[in-house]
Amino acid sequence: MSLDLDLRLPLARFTLEVKTRLEGTSVAVMGRSGSGKTSLLEVLAGLRRGARGRVEVKGRVLLDSAARRDVPPEQRRMGYVPQDALLFPHLTAAQNVRFGVRPGRASRVDEAVEILELSPLLHRYPATLSGGEKQRVALARALATDPALLLLDEPLAALDVALKERVLPYLLRVRDEARVPMLYVTHQLGEARVLAQEALLLEQGQIRAAGPAAEVLGTAARGLLGAGEEGEENILEGVLDRPEGGGLRLTLTGGLSLWVPDAPELATGLRAAYAVPASDILLSIHALTGISARNVMAGTVVKVEPLPVGEAAATVEVDGVRWVVWLTSASVRELGVVPGARVFLAVKSSACRRLR
DSSP, X not given: OOEEEEEEEEOSSSEEEEEEEEOOSEEEXXXXXTSSHHHHHHHHHTOSOOOEEEEEETTEEEEEGGGTEEOOGGGSOEEEEOXXXXXXXXXXXXXXXXXXXXXXXXXXXXXXXXXXXXXXXXXXXXXGSOHHHHHHHHHHHHHHTOOSEEEEEOTTTTSOHHHXXXXXXXXXXXXXXXOOOEEEEOSOXXXXXXXXXXXXXXXXXXXXXXEEHHHXXXXXXXXXXXXXXXXXXXXXXXXXXXXXXXXXXXEETTSOEEEEOOOTTOOTTOEEEEEEEGGGOEEESSOOOSOSOSEEEEEEEXXXXXXXXXXXXXXXXXXXXXXXXXXXXXXXXXXXXXXXOEEEEEEOGGGOEEOO
16 A cells, blocks of 8 residues: 555644655554544545645545645545444345445455355344444445545444454454555554554644554553553464474464464464463573473564553564563563563463464
8 A cells, every 4th residue: 555645634622734655554543532543534535624735545646735636535435434333224234235336346245245254144234233243244345345445443442352352353354355455543552563564653633653563553652542551462473284293383474383272173274363462471581491381482682661560561583573571670670681682482372362
């Protein structure tokens, strides 16, 4: 994706000013409530009037106030999914998904239904669907319109933890299989780390930080969002196999392998994603032997960042994979955990939670 933004939009408490170029296929837009995140998406969708400047998506100019160009919403090819799914209550799930599909694009309906596994739900009406099912239908409806860009406005905000974990794998499938770039508004660092390649951090309508997610979603994001208490997870994607001797192993790009909980239904060669909480990783300055954890790795500390309430987050690189590990500030001092230090990590296979 290439998204060039240079826009200004007067709002009640401040002026939204965004000037940046985004190229990732998935971009997290983050900030506290009222920082301008939803307004930015509404400008891109053409639903918010009064913006000045220029918006260009994949080489197509949607807004150029100097040239008096402002493409109508229905011609922008934006797939917009708000917090509330806003499904038509009098239509079935199938009819909702098909609504707004352009002529000759019926195949997109089938693709959206397959990616989001909606076949068992198609005959049902929104009133009979759970919150997670409604969001999946809303996502399919947006995908079926063959959008140039997906605009997701906190689609998991209204769901409880269990439902979020059920819907997140579908968002990963949309990202990886639908081949449609997305802007994902959230104030949850965990969601952003799962989904985003790039991140845009807003504060009072101004860009606080923008760039690769691994760089932006660090100390600045934690401080601004008040994150850190909800937990942080390492997201690992790779291919499963079953070595001789038994067990299930995930091999990541670059060659690093990780033992994960065995599940008979998972086949060799299947692509999968797992989450490992930063708080569930053991760090040592000495080689680890004779312990029950099956995943023991040697790595190098890249950075150490402070967290609230006497804790710190250490980023450790192992064979090209960066792990975030939570430690107490006292442990950081006593162990001498500083950038460049050689350390060892231990991860129980039971700490790996499958996302898809």
